[in-house]
Amino acid sequence: MTTRTMGEPIPRREDPRLVAGDGRYLDDLGRGALAAAFVRSPHAAARVVDVDVSRALEVDGLVAIYTYEDLEGPMAEPLPLLIPHPRLHAGRTAYPLANGVVRHVGEPVAMVVARDRYLAEDACERIAVAYEPLAPVVGLDAAVAAERAVHDDVPDNVAAHMVQEHGDARAAVAAAPHRLELDLSIERSASMPLEGRGVYARWDAADRSLRVYSSTQTSTSVRFALAVKLGVPVDRVEVVAPDVGGGFGVKIVHPWPEEVLVPWAAIRLGREVKWAEDRREHFVASAHERGQRHHVSVGFDDDGRLLGLDVEFLHDNGAYTPYGIIVPIITATQLLGPYKPGAYRAEFRSLYTNTVIVTPYRGAGRPQAAFAMERTMDAIAAYLHRDRAEVRSANFIQPSEMPYDHHLTFQDGRPLVYDSGDYPATLDKIKKLVGWDEFEAFREEARAAGRRVGIGLACYVEGTGVGPYEGAHVRVETNGTVVVATGLTTQGQGHETAFAQVAAEALGVPVERVTVVTGDTRRFKYAVGTFASRAAVMSGNAVALAAGKVRAKALRIAAEALETDPDDLEVADGMVRVKGAPEREIALETVAVLANPLRYAFDEQTKLATQFVVGRGAEDPPVAEDDEPGLEATDWYSPVRSTFANGMHAVVVETDPETAEVRILRYCVVHDCGRLINPRIVEGQIHGGVAQGVGGALYERMVYDENGQLLNASFMDFLMPYASEVPKVETDHLETPSPLNPLGIKGAGEAGTIPGAAVLAAAISDAEGFFIDTMPISPSELWALREKEDG
Amino acid sequence: MKVTVTVNGQERSAEVEPRLLLVHLLREKLRLTGTHVGCDTTSCGACTVLLDGTPVKSCTMFAVQAEGREVTTVEGLAAAGTLHPIQEGFKEEHGLQCGFCTPGMLLASKALLEENPDPTEEEIRWALSGNLCRCTGYQNIVNAVQWTARKLQSDSAATGAS
Ligand code: FES
Ligand code: FES
Numbered sequence: 038m039t040t041r042t043m044g045e046p047i048p049r050r051e052d053p054r055l056v057a058g059d060g061r062y063l064d065d066l067g068r069g070a071l072a073a074a075f076v077r078s079p080h081a082a083a084r085v086v087d088v089d090v091s092r093a094l095e096v097d098g099l100v101a102i103y104t105y106e107d108l109e110g111p112m113a114e115p116l117p118l119l120i121p122h123p124r125l126h127a128g129r130t131a132y133p134l135a136n137g138v139v140r141h142v143g144e145p146v147a148m149v150v151a152r153d154r155y156l157a158e159d160a161c162e163r164i165a166v167a168y169e170p171l172a173p174v175v176g177l178d179a180a181v182a183a184e185r186a187v188h189d190d191v192p193d194n195v196a197a198h199m200v201q202e203h204g205d206a207r208a209a210v211a212a213a214p215h216r217l218e219l220d221l222s223i224e225r226s227a228s229m230p231l232e233g234r235g236v237y238a239r240w241d242a243a244d245r246s247l248r249v250y251s252s253t254q255t256s257t258s259v260r261f262a263l264a265v266k267l268g269v270p271v272d273r274v275e276v277v278a279p280d281v282g283g284g285f286g287v288k289i290v291h292p293w294p295e296e297v298l299v300p301w302a303a304i305r306l307g308r309e310v311k312w313a314e315d316r317r318e319h320f321v322a323s324a325h326e327r328g329q330r331h332h333v334s335v336g337f338d339d340d341g342r343l344l345g346l347d348v349e350f351l352h353d354n355g356a357y358t359p360y361g362i363i364v365p366i367i368t369a370t371q372l373l374g375p376y377k378p379g380a381y382r383a384e385f386r387s388l389y390t391n392t393v394i395v396t397p398y399r400g401a402g403r404p405q406a407a408f409a410m411e412r413t414m415d416a417i418a419a420y421l422h423r424d425r426a427e428v429r430s431a432n433f434i435q436p437s438e439m440p441y442d443h444h445l446t447f448q449d450g451r452p453l454v455y456d457s458g459d460y461p462a463t464l465d466k467i468k469k470l471v472g473w474d475e476f477e478a479f480r481e482e483a484r485a486a487g488r489r490v491g492i493g494l495a496c497y498v499e500g501t502g503v504g505p506y507e508g509a510h511v512r513v514e515t516n517g518t519v520v521v522a523t524g525l526t527t528q529g530q531g532h533e534t535a536f537a538q539v540a541a542e543a544l545g546v547p548v549e550r551v552t553v554v555t556g557d558t559r560r561f562k563y564a565v566g567t568f569a570s571r572a573a574v575m576s577g578n579a580v581a582l583a584a585g586k587v588r589a590k591a592l593r594i595a596a597e598a599l600e601t602d603p604d605d606l607e608v609a610d611g612m613v614r615v616k617g618a619p620e621r622e623i624a625l626e627t628v629a630v631l632a633n634p635l636r637y638a639f640d641e642q643t644k645l646a647t648q649f650v651v652g653r654g655a656e657d658p659p660v661a662e663d664d665e666p667g668l669e670a671t672d673w674y675s676p677v678r679s680t681f682a683n684g685m686h687a688v689v690v691e692t693d694p695e696t697a698e699v700r701i702l703r704y705c706v707v708h709d710c711g712r713l714i715n716p717r718i719v720e721g722q723i724h725g726g727v728a729q730g731v732g733g734a735l736y737e738r739m740v741y742d743e744n745g746q747l748l749n750a751s752f753m754d755f756l757m758p759y760a761s762e763v764p765k766v767e768t769d770h771l772e773t774p775s776p777l778n779p780l781g782i783k784g785a786g787e788a789g790t791i792p793g794a795a796v797l798a799a800a801i802s803d804a805e806g807f808f809i810d811t812m813p814i815s816p817s818e819l820w821a822l823r824e825k826e827d828g
Numbered sequence: 829m830k831v832t833v834t835v836n837g838q839e840r841s842a843e844v845e846p847r848l849l850l851v852h853l854l855r856e857k858l859r860l861t862g863t864h865v866g867c868d869t870t871s872c873g874a875c876t877v878l879l880d881g882t883p884v885k886s887c888t889m890f891a892v893q894a895e896g897r898e899v900t901t902v903e904g905l906a907a908a909g910t911l912h913p914i915q916e917g918f919k920e921e922h923g924l925q926c927g928f929c930t931p932g933m934l935l936a937s938k939a940l941l942e943e944n945p946d947p948t949e950e951e952i953r954w955a956l957s958g959n960l961c962r963c964t965g966y967q968n969i970v971n972a973v974q975w976t977a978r979k980l981q982s983d984s985a986a987t988g989a990s
Contacts, residue, residue, distance in 0.1 A: 048919060048920065048922070049919075049922065051927070052918070052919040052924060052927075053911070053919065055924055055927030055930055056902075056911065056915040056918050056919055056924065056927075056930060056934065057862070057902070057903070057905075057906055057911065057915065058860070058861070058862020058863070058901065058902030058903045058905075058931050059862070060862070060927050060928075061861075062861075062864065062928065064855075064861075064864075064865070065855075065861035068856070068859065153856075155845070155847065155848075229962055230926070230928075230962055231864075231866040231872060231874055231926070231928040231929050231960060231961070231962045231963075232864070232866065232926070232928045280926070280927065281926065282864070282866075282926045282927070282928030283925075283926040283928060283962050283963055285962070315865075315868050316866065316867040316868045316869070316872075317868055528926055529924075529925035529926025529927065529928075529963050530925065531925070717922050718922070720922075721922050721925060721963075721964060721965075721968060723965075724964060724965030724966075724967045724968065725925060725962070725963045725964050725965045726965070727965055728962075728964075728965035728966065729962070751867065751868065751869040751871070752866075752867040752869050752871030752872055752960065753869040753870075753871050757960055757962070759953075759956070759957040759958070759959070759960060759966075760952070760953040760954075760956045760957055760959075760961075760966040760969065760970065761953050761954060761957040763965050763966050763967075765949075765967055766965065766967060789965075
């Protein structure tokens, strides 16, 4: 039978190229292209009074300087609001270059194009912008107080206000035998891929066509956006995502100001133009996430079972809302995790501040949600003096209750219905893995040795694989190679390998024969993008469906050639054979030849398909009316709704009694993302996710001062964990297939990050004996908390 | 001004401005784009190359400071189309995802193993703690270095025996 490829931990085919230094990242392209650099606002809020470029004109190698005044037509309008929502009543987006006002430090005011980046930056330095500074709105308190407005026409700074409710949560809380109120906050962090954003554009004036390379998570959508902004017919625009050095959410935003300005300048100048973001720019001019403040009122019974849950939270969306209110919607809905909340109400306000925009970062609102929910669970357990795992267990949705309808609306506008999952089994596994029941003995032992240790547990459910759709094209070439193209993009997830595995299995060919292209609109034009842990679910299934169609066609053609019935055939190892009579077989490449009746021959293979060799009946057209030439097919996967993965993390920490330093002794993960395509890739996603979760819990935060200056806009001051900080991760998994898609897959990309803050807060609280309600937490903050506790 | 550097065993010269960084000499003048730039504060190590065998951050040196010295970049690791064992190790152990940090990680790891052929996990983590990776969580990078250490040891045992 077919060599199994699905589920095998095969090595990645992208690696030989990448370890050799042969990757093609954005800044590796476009040698000789002109370089763009940007003059950015040093103020969080200001009026732009004057831009004086005279001194910059002296720079040798300067090609052009552009300000807002140079923009026309759609370029002079605000950038698109990508995801409008009826509750986003005051959505605002930026102009490509500041139109008289700047609303955060880093907002682009002028673009310089020069012979190289050194010269472009020389010119930037010589441009004198006169600003009239305004008092900025920084932080949620200032946004709520609304003494000043970020946007003059939004005086209360509220971009969106949304309530979702199932049952009468407030009444349920009021009537419950036990009640708790909690305030829980998470600070800002960011995706921080090691490669920043970047754009490189080539305009072919004779052909009137534009090729743009962008370090993006969605090349297809950048293409449509550019066509609109630049007024170039969409069929004259191609967008390619080359090798991308990480995304983690930030690169789903598009079109960025730079992403429209660089091609726009390339067209105007008739020259190739490139811009590669530097790290400081990435800090002040891309996007952040996470900053939220939650107030939880919860009512529960003697077993800790939730009766009513009422959550209000404030979301800091920064200066603009190009990505809509996806993040707070996800928090509001995914907060429920694996639990039945009784009556539930979530209300949020999304507020403007004079800071960098906020858009999804791996986890996308879920780390905050898990923090709010899991801290609540811990608080209930503490209040009732019950085991934390037991309280969670009392609230689990049971496998027999699947599909489970929460009667809320998820981020894709579809009902929040969990498709499958076995939460009690996941809990059993994580307890076993971390040694939950034996921990008290370990604590005693540690205590006797003068050490302080604690254990934490956190659960999550993650809606993955949101629609609307992805597609794939699969073609068998006449040399037997299988070429797969899908429109969504890749930022290190190993899609070339995983999708090859899917195609190989669906088609019955050795995986080595399959090549995969992603994120290139020349190869596949319709796609949504890579985000929301959707690639494996969406494109994985699309590839399987398209390959299935190709297989069916191959069987039909082979059946004609072998004079048998398609049902009697099978495909294995690239051969179509008669079941039970393997000597009657035909190679897939020969079927590909037969599929394409030819007038001309180019080689021995194609000779077999020319008009004097093969031919249907004299009265039949060479290609039947309902058929197409070639052994290829396109198909699409569009799910009715998301599929819900789940998992639990448990962590053991030790806190230093003197320095309040936190050391992670064990980090355990049990996850269930349905059927696996490639376990080693999934495992890698978990490791990387955990590293970001740990970073977000213990080290990373954006520190703005009251003037809206980002004080730690570098890797020197924004503490991303190194190998010396990230713990070893112990994993175990369950495979509860999704009933929603043919492959039974659920997404895995974000899972590792989600419970990081929740689980570490729990473990540190447990070690210290007091409740932690704000994350991240630094040693000095922990030390200050100790001081406060001690009075 | 003119600078002459031996890069991956080959003498290369270029006309440069004194302010040109070594990483830009490599990437832009010599077209060796395997060395990446991830930050502007000498923090990430994506630009790590070996200078006379010692790992340095090529974003923190002027090209002219490398005058007359030997630079090894990721492109110089494989010999005659055969991957260096450290490249093999990263591939075998899934030590990379997006691959952006990888060239720097490879060179830092190579230098470690030359100095310490049998490092502990602790030592590996410490030796790589000037290199950021945002994708892998480092675990498989550590495994990759351990894999390579074993491989190099068994290779040298084999040559020693023959
Ligand atoms: S680019 Fe050299 S250390 Fe980051
Ligand atoms: S593999 Fe992406 S940064 Fe290391």
